[in-house]
Amino acid sequence: MRFRFVLVKTKLIITTLASLAALLLPACTSNPVSTSLSSVTGTSTSTITSSTLPVTDTLPSTTTYTSNPPVPGEVEATEFMGTKLTPINQQRNNALAGIRHIDKETYVLTIDGLVDNPLTLTYDDLLAFPQISKLMPLDCVEGWGFTAKWTGPALTELFNAAKVQQGAKIAIFHTADVQGGYSSLDLNYINDRTIIIGMKLNDITLPDERGFPFQVVAESKYGYKWSKWITRIELSDNEYFRGYWEGYGYNNNADVGGPAFETP
Numbered sequence: 001m002r003f004r005f006v007l008v009k010t011k012l013i014i015t016t017l018a019s020l021a022a023l024l025l026p027a028c029t030s031n032p033v034s035t036s037l038s039s040v041t042g043t044s045t046s047t048i049t050s051s052t053l054p055v056t057d058t059l060p061s062t063t064t065y066t067s068n069p070p071v072p073g074e075v076e077a078t079e080f081m082g083t084k085l086t087p088i089n090q091q092r093n094n095a096l097a098g099i100r101h102i103d104k105e106t107y108v109l110t111i112d113g114l115v116d117n118p119l120t121l122t123y124d125d126l127l128a129f130p131q132i133s134k135l136m137p138l139d140c141v142e143g144w145g146f147t148a149k150w151t152g153p154a155l156t157e158l159f160n161a162a163k164v165q166q167g168a169k170i171a172i173f174h175t176a177d178v179q180g181g182y183s184s185l186d187l188n189y190i191n192d193r194t195i196i197i198g199m200k201l202n203d204i205t206l207p208d209e210r211g212f213p214f215q216v217v218a219e220s221k222y223g224y225k226w227s228k229w230i231t232r233i234e235l236s237d238n239e240y241f242r243g244y245w246e247g248y249g250y251n252n253n254a255d256v257g258g259p260a261f262e263t264p
């Protein structure tokens with residue numbers, strides 16, 4: 001009986017410590033949860049069942065499956081502006097609720113809220129906007145990061161087409177894994193930095209695991225501001241809005257080098 005009591009007590013301690021560790025795990029990009037293995041050409045996933053685990057790390061593999069097949073003729077860039085790029089199959093990645101697979105043929109991006117001209121844009125519509133390439137590191141609040149070439153239209157171009165109203169202050173990004181609004185960015189920051197949405201990564205059409213059809217390239221912001229699998233962008237005047245990770249106490253500014261958490 002004494003041995004059985006010690007064994008039960010030990011299991012209880014281990015379970016408690018595991019739960020605390022899970023709650024303390026930080027985030028980078030768009031609960032619970034799956035661990036995915038990704039590559040340039042595809043993904044594979046394995047699921048961990050836990051009601052307390054809010055995020056998982058994803059690590060590279062050589063799996064060759066994805067729901068959106070590679071585009072013929074695309075070759076991954078290895079260097080841009082004199083800087084060596086991190087290969088896609090070496091880029092770490094975080095995800096909530098596993099990888100979202102969005103069909104290119106049926107995809108529609110809605111831009112609404114405080115706009116005079118609400119938009120519904122197809123994937124081809126997004127490609128028709130002027131495409132900008134940027135050399136940009138993605139820095140995770142966990143301490144890891146990578147450097148890549150990102151290509152896509154400026155959010156300002158999309159917002160100009162939607163005719164954003166003067167009272168709008170922020171853009172809220174609704175995603176396929178967090179419908180209530182995954183994260184937000186200040187409109188002044190978006191306009192001043194010419195923030196783009198990355199439809200290509202190192203000259204490769206953005207893979208599903210990286211957020212197809214695009215990932216917000218949130219320059220100088222921690223990775224949890226780099227929203228993925230976006231289905232709707234809402235223009236809002238609610239400066240008190242807090243997204244998924246910000247709701248856990250992560251700093252809403254998310255400036256790289258700044259505090260990870262909001263101060264009380």
